[in-house]
Amino acid sequence: MKLLNIQQIREWDAFTVRHEPVSSPDLMERAGRACTDYLIRHFSREYAFLVFCGLGNNGGDGLVIARLLAGYGYRVDVVVLKHANRRSDDFSLNLKRLENVPEVPVHEVVSGDQLAALPGRDKNAEMQEPDSGSRMVIIDALLGSGISKPLEGLLAETVNYINNSGRQVISIDVPTGLPADIEQWNAAIYKNLVTAHTTLTFQVPKTSFLFPDAGRFCGTLSVLDIGLHTDFLPGLSSDMEYIDKAFIDPLIKPRHKFDHKGNFGHALLVAGSRGKNGAAILAARACLRSGAGLLSVGVPQHSYPILQTAVPEAMVLPDNSDDYPVFSFGPGKYTAVGVGAGIGTEAKTLEGYKRFLQALRKPVVIDADGLNLLAGLLKTEPGFRIPENSVLTPHVKEFSRLAGEAGNSYERFHHLREFAATHQAHVLLKGAHSCLAAPDGTCYFNSTGNPAMAKGGSGDVLTGMITALLAQGYNPRDAALLGMYFHGKAGDSAARKRPASAVIASDIIEEISIEVSTA
Numbered sequence: 001m002k003l004l005n006i007q008q009i010r011e012w013d014a015f016t017v018r019h020e021p022v023s024s025p026d027l028m029e030r031a032g033r034a035c036t037d038y039l040i041r042h043f044s045r046e047y048a049f050l051v052f053c054g055l056g057n058n059g060g061d062g063l064v065i066a067r068l069l070a071g072y073g074y075r076v077d078v079v080v081l082k083h084a085n086r087r088s089d090d091f092s093l094n095l096k097r098l099e100n101v102p103e104v105p106v107h108e109v110v111s112g113d114q115l116a117a118l119p120g121r122d123k124n125a126e127m128q129e130p131d132s133g134s135r136m137v138i139i140d141a142l143l144g145s146g147i148s149k150p151l152e153g154l155l156a157e158t159v160n161y162i163n164n165s166g167r168q169v170i171s172i173d174v175p176t177g178l179p180a181d182i183e184q185w186n187a188a189i190y191k192n193l194v195t196a197h198t199t200l201t202f203q204v205p206k207t208s209f210l211f212p213d214a215g216r217f218c219g220t221l222s223v224l225d226i227g228l229h230t231d232f233l234p235g236l237s238s239d240m241e242y243i244d245k246a247f248i249d250p251l252i253k254p255r256h257k258f259d260h261k262g263n264f265g266h267a268l269l270v271a272g273s274r275g276k277n278g279a280a281i282l283a284a285r286a287c288l289r290s291g292a293g294l295l296s297v298g299v300p301q302h303s304y305p306i307l308q309t310a311v312p313e314a315m316v317l318p319d320n321s322d323d324y325p326v327f328s329f330g331p332g333k334y335t336a337v338g339v340g341a342g343i344g345t346e347a348k349t350l351e352g353y354k355r356f357l358q359a360l361r362k363p364v365v366i367d368a369d370g371l372n373l374l375a376g377l378l379k380t381e382p383g384f385r386i387p388e389n390s391v392l393t394p395h396v397k398e399f400s401r402l403a404g405e406a407g408n409s410y411e412r413f414h415h416l417r418e419f420a421a422t423h424q425a426h427v428l429l430k431g432a433h434s435c436l437a438a439p440d441g442t443c444y445f446n447s448t449g450n451p452a453m454a455k456g457g458s459g460d461v462l463t464g465m466i467t468a469l470l471a472q473g474y475n476p477r478d479a480a481l482l483g484m485y486f487h488g489k490a491g492d493s494a495a496r497k498r499p500a501s502a503v504i505a506s507d508i509i510e511e512i513s514i515e516v517s518t519a
């Protein structure tokens with residue numbers, strides 16, 4: 001899915017109105033319907049809703065949601081915030097429609113002192129008398145993608161009230177006060193924003209949602225399809241993609257009846273050192289679960305029995321050293337290589353590693369200490385070149401060793417793009433929305449994964465997965481994208497089986513399933 005800026009989304013909206021054709025109020029009805037469907041799937045009628053509406057189209061969405069929820073028998077109160085004199089046409093139309101639904105009280109707020117009189121203000125009293133009022137959820141439909149400047153006055157006070165309510169907050173389209181385009185975001189200026197538990201956004205994620213500094217205000221992100229006209233997209237240029245099922249499924253190569261292990265490549269992983277054999281085991285298991293035909297793991301000699309016991313499906317290639325790898329073997333017969341997880345940064349490792357990379361003519365994934373050593377090589381040896389067809393998988397700290405510190409996540413994104421182009425490598429910056437920068441400047445943001453994966457060992461699993469995909473003949477871009485997407489998907493499955501704090505990297509490996517899914 002292409003990522004668009006707000007101007008492009010507005011044009012898409014208008015294109016849909018003209019070409020479907022659909023009236024603007026009907027499009028708003030569709031957006032409100034999509035949110036309502038989400039809400040009734042996630043909340044029983046024991047919950048009540050307090051819907052905060054601004055005077056623009058985001059507020060209009062809120063009014064539609066309130067009317068539809070009431071139709072399903074939910075208790076709903078609406079707060080209309082009179083923050084300006086102008087209201088949008090579709091807002092006015094939907095306010096009129098709500099007048100025909102007398103069971104939904106509409107509270108007009110013109111000044112901050114009225115906020116204290118709104119329903120559900122005393123959460124403690126409600127908890128003492130469970131039958132007296134339902135658990136109340138706040139719907140934030142104050143402002144959406146239309147914000148042009150930081151909030152102040154009544155809007156800022158209301159945002160503050162919502163954030164301090166202790167309620168679950170669901171933002172419609174955009175958390176109020178957050179600029180939707182990342183270019184507009186500035187943490188020093190935008191200070192009054194809704195902090196949502198969930199954001200239900202229309203059609204495409206807004207770019208600011210994907211960067212940690214700004215995206216942390218969204219909570220869990222759900223992208224709702226409101227059926228904007230797909231004919232609009234081919235004519236559109238965007239060098240940012242959001243990687244979802246529709247993008248990924250066509251990349252997957254099927255297995256055929258007469259295929260044999262020789263068709264799926266022979267992967268070599270060089271990983272682990274004394275105290276870090278776990279990295280080699282995790283990467284090896286993940287590599288096998290991701291479809292490599294054969295796997296060899298190059299390890300220092302003390303690791304030999306450990307690897308043979310922990311991963312009987314893999315062959316083990318003992319290095320000419322006891323504690324840490326020295327790369328006494330060459331890249332030889334292997335189809336693809338994964339290097340770096342847990343190898344340490346000893347001088348002898350560096351020496352062997354440099355030779356190994358220089359001799360390498362195979363697709364390679366470089367991770368962890370492999371990146372730290374590479375950062376040193378790029379600095380100390382100006383002519384040193386990253387091997388062709390490389391996929392680098394740094395986390396933020398590793399990336400700053402390669403490309404320098406950045407002041408914020410957007411600046412880091414520019415460094416990422418630049419680094420990928422300069423070194424003609426695919427660079428996958430890991431995080432909540434991991435981002436793969438391709439040498440041609442295109443950036444691919446991941447849609448899968450969750451905080452259960454924020455634990456040592458998750459990255460080793462990703463290395464094993466991408467190595468397996470390269471070994472099977474996927475090009476570096478597709479291998480990195482498939483690895484990134486299915487790694488997150490496996491993390492999501494693992495997090496459905498246990499609390500997030502209890503998920504470990506081995507659980508992610510158990511859930512790896514690189515195939516076209518029906519869900």
Ligand SMILES: NC(=O)C1=CN([C@@H]2O[C@H](COP(=O)(O)OP(=O)(O)OC[C@H]3O[C@@H](n4cnc5c(N)ncnc54)[C@H](O)[C@@H]3O)[C@@H](O)[C@H]2O)[C@@H](O)CC1
Pocket residue numbers: 009013027028031054055056057058059060061083084088142143144145146147148149150151152155172173174202203226228
């Ligand atoms: N394709 C889509 O994405 C659709 C979007 N719709 C909704 O339309 C919204 C955009 O609506 P609008 O353009 O009316 O904008 P908003 O509802 O976000 O804002 C309303 C108005 O508030 C004023 N305003 C902006 N920043 C302000 C500030 N800092 N202080 C005070 N006032 C400020 C502006 O005049 C702005 O037009 C989306 O976020 C979404 O909720 C849906 O209704 C239909 C389809």
Ligand SMILES: Nc1ncnc2c1ncn2[C@@H]1O[C@H](COP(=O)(O)OP(=O)(O)O)[C@@H](O)[C@H]1O
Pocket residue numbers: 368394395430431432433434448449450451452453454455456457458459460461462487488
């Ligand atoms: N909050 C999060 N949401 C989604 N994915 C996450 C989150 N935190 C971590 N991950 C994923 O988990 C992996 C962690 O990798 P890394 O930091 O290298 O861990 P390690 O080296 O300790 O194994 C990355 O792929 C990252 O995208």
Ligand SMILES: [K+]
Pocket residue numbers: 058140141142143144171172173174175176
């Ligand atoms: K909003």
